[in-house]
Amino acid sequence: MSRPKVLACGWALVVGLMVAHAGYLWIGRRLAPDTDILALLPLQDRDPVLQRALAHRVDSARQRLMVLVGADDWAGATRAADAYLAVLAPHGDLFQFDRPLTDPTDRDWLRLFQRHRLNLLTPQQQKALYSQRQQFWVDRALTQLYSPFAGPKLGAWQEDPFGLFGGWVQARMQETPVRPREGRLFLSDGRREFVAMPMTVRLPAFSMAAQRAVLPLLEQARERAAKAVSHIEVLSAGMILHAAAASRQASHELSVIGVGSIAGIVLLMVCTFGSLSPIVLIMLPVGIGCLGALSVCWLLFDRIHLLTLVFGATLIGVAQDYGIYFLCNRASAGTAVDSSRLLRRLLPALFLTLITTLIGYLGLVLTPFPGLQQMAVFTMLGLLFAWVTVVLWFPILVPTATLTNARLIQSYAAVLARWRLLCRHRGSLFVPSCFAIAIVGLGLSRLDIQDDVRLLNNSPQHLVDDQVKISKLLDAAAPAQFYIVRGPTPEALLRREEMLRERLDPLVEQQIITGYQSISNWVPSLEVQQSRRKLLDDKLLQGGGALATLGAQIGEDAKWFIATRDHLLASAAPLTPGEFLKTPASEPWRHLWLGQVDGGYASIVALRGLTKASLAQLEHAAAGIDDAQWVDEVAGISSVLGRYRKYMSWLLLLSYVAVYGLLYPRYGRATWRVLAPTALASLVTLALLGLLGQQLQLFHILGLMLILGIGIDYSIFLHEPVLDDRIAWLAIGLSALTTLLSFGLLSLSHTPALEAFGLTLLIGTASEWILVPLFNDTTPETALCERSRATTVEAGTTA
Secondary structure (H helix, E strand, O other): OOHHHHHHHHHHHHHHHHHHHHHHHOOOOOOOOEEOOHHHHOOHHHHHHHHHHHHHHHHHHOOOEEEEEEOOHHHHHHHHHHHHHHHOOOOOEEEEEEOOOOOOOOOOHHHHHHHHHHHHHOHHHHHHHHOOOOOHHHHHHOOOOHHHOOOOOOHHHHHHHHHHHHHHHHHHHHHOOOOOOEEEEEEOOOOOOEEEEEEEOOOOOOOOOHHHHHHHHHHHHHHHHHHHOOEEEEEEEHHHHHHHHHHHHHHHHHHHHHHHHHHHHHHHHHHOOOHHHHHHHHHHHHHHHHHHHHHHHHHOOOOEHHHHHHOOOOOHHHHHHHHHHHHHHHHHHHOOOOOOHHHHHHHHHHHHHHHHHHHHHHHHHHOOOHHHHHHHHHHHHHHHHHHHHHHHHHHHHHOOOOOOOOOOHHHHHHHHHHHHHHHHHHHHHHHHHHHHHHHHHHHHHEEEOOOHHHHHHHOOOOHHHHHHHHHHHHEEEEEEEEEEEEEEEEEHHHHHHHHHHHHHHHHHHHHOOOOOOOOOOOOHHHHHHHHHHHHHHHHHHHOOOOHHHHHHHHHOHHHHHHHHHHHHHHHOOOOHHHHHOOOHHHHHHHHHEEEEEEEEEEEEEEEOOHHHHHHHHHHHHHHOOOEEEEEEEEHHHHHHHHHHHHHHHHHHHHHHHHHHHHHHHHHHHHHHHHHHHHHHHHHHHHHHHOOOOOOEEEHHHHHHHHHHHHHHHHHHHHHHHHHHOOHHHHHHHHHHHHHHHHHHHHHHHHHHHHHHHHHHHHHHHHHHHHHHHHHHHHHHHHHHHHHHHHHHHHHHHHH
């Protein structure tokens, strides 16, 4: 067996192992990409407490679904809600409905707090105890005793004569506008009355099966409610709704853009080669490249990030060039040159295209970002595997007589001749060049930079509107902005929460925020509980204090005072977070307690009623408080995207320098001609993005990285002196058209990231295709001499 066949068989064995490994990953359901954006951060920047907090909030919200059914009156709202629930109720395998909440003044709900009520005061009550005189509290107690409108009475008057516990419960109730009513949850916007129906979707929100099962039922329930009561309003919010909308959009775009691009590529290959076999041959190295990169990266990194797969898929745009280039030259060479000899002739150009592209990605491996490192390794491995497949298999898979001379070579070569003719008449380029420079300068001056992750949101507007309205009606805490508070013990943690709350209370009074949620609202620190007990004892319960005076005024003797005082002091047992979290009353607030993590304890303080204007003040509210950290998840992810964009931009520039140095030994002073079309195409792309009103973001830079890899291939193909430049020009045209069909059509996508990536490749690839011939100064005579010399040298070497 010849050496090429031995190498081809060895590579077939390697590919077989990669296929077996991919099958193992697929069957074992290990192919679940990581979607955590924080996993992309440098290791030293990845805070385990922050990761736990974000995961805690995401996990608590991922399966939740909130539905509000509103009508002009409560009776209509309840009838519509009953009709809505009647559709969902039989599907207990899909939905878990929250049990109806009882009134917070019910004994069952209050049982825990009644044992600790002497320790539970609002900040306003505590201030009043310091500032108000004794008679104020006596009068307050008498009002509680004799007035029917003196506020909530939670049990016998003697259990809370001064109304302190009732006031504390009332403050806790004000943390949400939702109220129990007739076994339902009620709220109103002043115009309509709503029944709130929180529920949990039992299946994963991102599961296609769950979406196909849940969404039709929700739509059927909406229709049933509308039939039951006219003029109702149904609002829905939940992650599964956004995931389903994204899935529908992706499926639509896949069918339209994907089918369109495949059909275009098939038509292109048939017109060029007269058969479909080149398509299979071109996609073979691309498929092996993706498969090998996935397999090896899984062994190296254990888990692969979703963004790695998105970026790694771009290797298709580069890897296909190797196969196209070989097939075009195979079609042109006829039977005079066998495939093995043809490969030796093409190998220098193929090797240069591989190395220059790998240099562009090698810089990413040296960055401190694990995400960029993983993307670079995935893409480099994919390109290497695709290149090896072409080099080892194509001489065997594509025998000498497989492809005939391409039909389009003669007519397409005439286009190249006209471009060269235009380039020779330098004067004719002066006016167009000046115009182009002016347009590029104008476009670059208008190009803004925007890394805000919210620009990547593509949820339908009606879902966004429903989400915003529900959040306002519920006065819900902001999901992406909050504080993380830490402490070595639960007590220290609660004390720091209380220090933070002292900073937030003035902001609530100034209506900068409407409120906040924290565990310390329900469970004060032991230090605060002790100080409050002492304060109450000093101000109200001691002999001669307000309680004794109150007993005298209502005609009670000293025995009544002692018995009432002892009864109140019996409800002063310390309350701990562990006790609170075990009770049903804690269910809506459990997500705030992170518990023990990273050698300490951590919790979340959530905020209500945030606005963009309030973010700056809230960020500084925690200044000076130990281990109290402001978290703005939107700004944090945007910052990550911005850092990636900057790193990628610098690496793009360094890649140009490295590629120039690599090409110089082969092309000498003409190296600038090889690199100039790609650089100019990138400038044109940035300029047109600016003129189109696009804001520069990470995905534009990723597209420019791919333009560098693609553009260098085009220039090398056309500048190689030993090859027929007409065939090189055909290979460039086919490669450019397939890239435009596979990636350029992504510019039609409604997914912002894909649109940005596709638009960059559409402009860049088309610009590169147009510019490459203008920088090629090889005359037909020179090319003929170079090819003859190369053939002679090759024949001598073979001999």
